[in-house]
Amino acid sequence: MRSYILSVSFILLSFCTFAQNTGGKGKLIGKVIDATTQQPVDYATVSVFKQGSTSPFNGISTDEKGTFNIQSIAAGDYRVTVDFLGYKKYIVEHVIVKDGGTATIGTVLLQPNQNQLKGVDIIAKAPIIENRIDKMVFNAQNDLTAQSGAAIDVLKKVPQVTVDIDGNVELQGNANIRFLINGKPSSIFGASLADALQAIPGSQIKSIEVITSPGAKYDAAGTGGIINIILKDSKVSGINGSVNLTAGTRQENGSFNLNARKGNFGVNAFFSGNAMLNTRALNTNKRTSSNPDGSRSELFQDGYADTKRSGYQSGLSFNWSITPKDDLTASVGFDHFGNSNKGITNQEESLYGISGALLNDLNSIRNSESRFSAYSTDLSLNYKKTFAKEGQELEFLITTSSSKNTVNYFQRQDYDAPMMTATGTRGYNPGRDRETNISLDYTHPVTKNFSLEGGAKVVLENLTNTINTDTLDAAGNYLNNANQTYGFNYKRNIYAGYISTTASLFKNFLDVKLGLRNEYTTTNADFPGVVIPGYNTVAPSAVISHKLDATQSIKLSYSFRIERPDYGEVNPFYNISDPHNISTGNPNLKPEKSNSVELGYNRSFNSGANFYVGSFYRHNTDDIQQYTTQFDTLVVNGDRYTNVLLSQRANRGTQSTLGGNIFASVPVGKLNLRSNIFIANRWNTAPDPANNNAIQRVSAFNYRINLNANYQFPNNFMAEIFGNYNSSARTLQGTRPQFFWYNFAVRKQFLDKKASIGLVANNPFNKYVDQYSTTTGVSFNQESLRQMPLRSFGITLSYKFGKLDFAKDKEKEGRDNNGGTDIPESGGGK
Structure with missing residues (x-):
């Protein structure tokens, strides 16, 4: 340091x-x-x-x-x-x-050009990657292969972002990310982030903004930063829209957009859907445990799991420019996503004595099913006022998001021993979640080189959940288990205020932005015997940037962030869908705190090439990590389970990460090459239960490399290839798997580029992607292999329709931004 x-x-x-x-x-x-x-x-x-x-x-x-x-x-x-x-x-x-x-x-x-021909499309193509002072922008609508998948597939191509096989997302190696849609929070992310990202078609995404060092205006939540998904809309006058369809062997999606604008009033409507067809993954798991009496237990599990996913999103928004300085926007959205899993696992449990002799061998088969469903509604109202003074703005925003979630699960284990009866559980868990955000922001330019910004925000969260659990009895009937049936209410309120300044110093040599945000959090949960205290958070931030010339800039930033445990992490309910691998929440979790420093340099070239190199250092305290403990016998609410691994999240010491990111985009004629390299080394310091809680230090090196190449052939024909590799990395208790995937795509545009047809192939030469990982702890060692089928083929179709109307609004014709007289085309500036 x-x-x-x-x-x-x-x-x-x-x-x-x-x-x-x-x-x-x-x-x-x-x-x-x-x-x-x-x-x-x-x-x-x-x-x-x-x-x-x-x-x-x-x-x-x-x-x-x-x-x-x-x-x-x-x-x-x-x-x-x-x-x-x-x-x-x-x-x-x-x-x-x-x-x-x-x-x-x-x-x-x-002034719009009134001599446009009817039916002309206006195309202003932004670069794929943009490096701005406070964020990096990935323009997904200009990326060929991204359009055929879901949001999770688009994220795989974004610099500094890592996505694993299960859809877990990390930003600069940190999984604690604040996700937004169009700059607003949504309850669609609260139930299951991986499912939500699978339900948003890539064809519906305009761009993805990555903010690694958020300023004081942003919520302090998310030690990894913020990822903002911008959906497509249009502010162009006239009526126009688009249709996108993808059919494939593993994934299907479609989206429809309609935009209408006349004068100062506009409407945008969209509907999109996504489905992942049945996917069978193979699982193998081998665990060895040492018992206190010197004996040894072995558990071998081998089976498969069939998974399906589906979802849709719909939205309607209205924009009304009441006056040239007063703008009102309202929107409503309805979303749904869900998944179903069904699998069979063959199990063999062996017990060996001190001498190594086999004492007992028990074989069984476990059937399991689960279904998850979530429906959400998002409402927002935004009012923005600008003033005569350049840069002076007042903005009021209220959003409310509510969702209804349901989880159903079933598992039954049958033994080959004639004297042993089958065991099993089933559950039905409905829940509701509501979050309301109310914010007020004001920006006031004091001088040309100095401005102040401040605001306040209230976040109100309310969640209810009911746990209904049935247990299989000796007669083969499922009876309600009162010890594992209960309900709870969870409420969390956040009261925040911030102030920030922006200034140009040393004759505009340095641009500086300093901010301070204060958040007070209260939490109430009716978990038995649990009281969660309120706490205050002071979050400073700073950005210093210098533009070397018109093509080069350098930026240094600092931010303080926290990660509040969500209700899933604090819920003390035991998930016993696999009796040998049980998980539960920890209601005593404290928020994780993070200090991060980032330094970046960006250079663009007249040829269209772009280069970015950056480094960062992040230090977390009260670091939240999952920890797994082995139990010969675990009693859960009166029921006994043998040879169990119990997983639970806890505040475990500190974590420091030093890393860097290199991005380059180089056009070579009609060929464009893009590559991103991310490297990081992480140090964890935490008590080690295997060594009388002595301080354990674990160092883990991880890197990610991807390459994208596209070529523009004659006659509006384009081809693209993308490959991504992420290395394995150590954890506190083992290793995470490495993974590699690649895809190809070709597209042909026709009808004056209004329509296109494309072919996409994902991992065409590999049926499975192998995921090998290990977990070790006090008296146990486990090796796991998951084989994920990612090979798929698909066809994409898209069509843009409508005309653009450039007729002037007679009430506004001839007025400038201050309501004054005409400004001639060749006139002088203010």
């Missing part, structure tokens, strides 16, 4: 030294909006010309708010143009940039 701090200090010292030699430079700022809809125009091209020159020497694209900031411009007299396909070019003559000053052209109102 000391060497890391010294390195950072050296970098900052270098900045200051460099700052003393970069005088005489200024910057150019402004904002671009649609003159008709008053909506920001992102990805508009802003070009800077020297007077008399026909070629720009500098330029940039506007961000999602329509703003732009061009740094390091020498003092002089320039011509600036703003251009975007489907709009008239906006020209500003004689923009004067002074030494160390800021030239602004104010708000640019792009």
Whole structure:
């Protein structure tokens, strides 16, 4: 840590030294909006010309708010143009940039081009990967193979994100991630994250934002950071839409989008569905346990599990620009996803004496089934007001998300010994979950180079769950087990406030953003004998960035985050679907706390190439880890179970991670190559029960490499290949499996690129992906092999329809952002 701090200090010292030699430079700022809809125009091209020159020497694209900031411009007299396909070019003559000053052209109102032909599609294709000051953006809609799968498949291609075979997601090696949809929380993620990500078709995703060092405006939850999934919509006038369908041997999905906008009112509707067809995974498990009397027990399990998944999402949103400065958006969404599992496991339990002689051998067969279903409804209302002063904004947002979840399970174990009766359990567990978020945010620019932002937020969570458990008796009847039948209520409220500042220092040499967030959490749960105390969290954050020139930037950030245990981790209910592998929650879990530092450098090239390299250091205290303990006999609410591994999460010491990420995108003619390399080393320090709770230190090195290549052939034909490898890594009690997968895709566009057909192949040369892992603990050792069938083939179809209407709104025609008179195309800036 000391060497890391010294390195950072050296970098900052270098900045200051460099700052003393970069005088005489200024910057150019402004904002671009649609003159008709008053909506920001992102990805508009802003070009800077020297007077008399026909070629720009500098330029940039506007961000999602329509703003732009061009740094390091020498003092002089320039011509600036703003251009975007489907709009008239906006020209500003004689923009004067002074030494160390800021030239602004104010708000640019792009006028739609009224001479567009009917049925013309406007295409502004963003790069696949964008590195912004506070996040990395993966534009999924421009990625070929991502469109045929689900959200979980799209995430596999996002830099810094790792997804394993079971759909578990990590960001920079950390699984504690805050997931959002369109910037808002959703209860769809609370029930089962893996199932939720399997239920969102990739064709419905516009982009995925990865925020590894969130600022004070964001919730402090999620020590790994935030992943925001942006669904497709449209703010273009007219009526248009799209249809996407995928049929395959393992997965099917489809989506429908419809957008309509007239003047200052717009409507967006969508429906999407996804289904994973029956998939059979093979499982082998071998466990050896040492008993206190010197004997040895062995358990061998061999079987299979058939899994199906399905789900749908639907949504309707309304946008009303009440005035050029008042915007109201409302949305409602209905979602469903579920899965079913059915399997058979053959078991052999052997007991060996001290001499090694076989004392007992028992064979059995276990049949198991489970079904999970979740229905959720999301509602939101957002009001945003802008003021005459550039950058001054007030925003109010209320969202509420509710879900109804049901779990049914059954397991029965039959023995080959004639004197032993069958055992088994079944359960029916319904539950409800509701979360409401109310927030108010205000931004006030004090000067051109300094602004303040603050806000408050309330999060209200309420969950109820009922556990109904039946046990198989000697007569073969399932009778209610009162010891494992109960219900509980779980309530958690979070009250938060924040303040942050943004400033440009040393004559715009450094851009600095500092923030402080305070959150107070109260939790009430009627678990027997459990009281969860309230706690306060102070979360500071800081970002320092410097733009070396128009193509290079460097950023240093710090953030403090926490991971609150969710209800599934604290629920003391025992999951006994496999009597030899039992799990339960821990109501005494404390929140995990994390401090992280990140340093990144980004460089873009005129050829379209892009390069990013970054490093991070993260230190967690009260680290939440799963721990497994072996029991010769475990008594659960009066019932006895033998040769059991009990898994439970606990706060186990500290965890430190030092890692780096390298991303590169290189176009070579019509070939585009992308690669991402992620490396990290993790150190865990925790008590070791196997050694009288002496401090145990475990070091684990892990890396991930992926490669994507696509080639644009003539006649609108494209091909793409993607491969991903993730190495094995040590854990506190064993090893995690390595995994590798790859896919191919080809696509042909026709009907003036309105329609396309594609073929996709996933792992075509490997029927199974082998997952080998180990778990060790006090007096036991376990080896497991899972064979997951990922091979699949599919066909994708897509079609875009509708016309774009560029007729002006007569009430707004000829008005600028302040309600003033016309601004001529070649006029001057403010």
